[in-house]
Amino acid sequence: REFSMACTLRLWDSYVSDKQFAAFHVYVCAAVLLSFSADLKAMDFQEIIMFLQKLPTHDWTAERMDVILAQAYAWAEQFSVSHM
Numbered sequence: 001r002e003f004s005m006a007c008t009l010r011l012w013d014s015y016v017s018d019k020q021f022a023a024f025h026v027y028v029c030a031a032v033l034l035s036f037s038a039d040l041k042a043m044d045f046q047e048i049i050m051f052l053q054k055l056p057t058h059d060w061t062a063e064r065m066d067v068i069l070a071q072a073y074a075w076a077e078q079f080s081v082s083h084m
Contacts, residue, residue, distance in 0.1 A: 002054070002055045002057045002058075003057050003060065003065070004057075004058065004060060004061075006061065006062045006065075007057070007060050007061070007062060007064070007065040009062075010062045010065045010066065010069070011028070011065060011069070014028075014069050014073075020076075023076065024072060024073075024076050027071075027072035027073070027075045027076045028068065028069065028072040030072070030075065031068045031069075031071040031072045031075070032055070032068055034071070035068060036051070036055070039051065
C-alpha cells in the first residue's frame with residue numbers, strides 16, 4: 001500500500017531470493033526507518049505514529065528501493081551469526 005508497484009516487485013524479488021526472510025525483513029524495516037530519521041526525530045510520539053501509518057513513499061523509484069535493500073543486506077551480513 002505504501003510502495004509503488006515497481007518498488008513492491010523489487011522488494012519481493014529480494015525477499016523471495018533470501019533464505020532468511022524474517023531476519024532480512026527486520027533490516028529492511030530498519031533501513032526504511034533510517035531513510036526517514038531526520039523527519040522522525042523532529043516529531044512527537046503521536047506524529048510518528050501517524051507518519052508511520054502513511055509513509056510518504058509514493059515517489060520512490062526502484063533505484064531508491066535498491067539503496068534501501070543494499071543497506072539492509074549490508075547490515076544482515078554484518079550482524080549475521082556466521083560472521084561472529
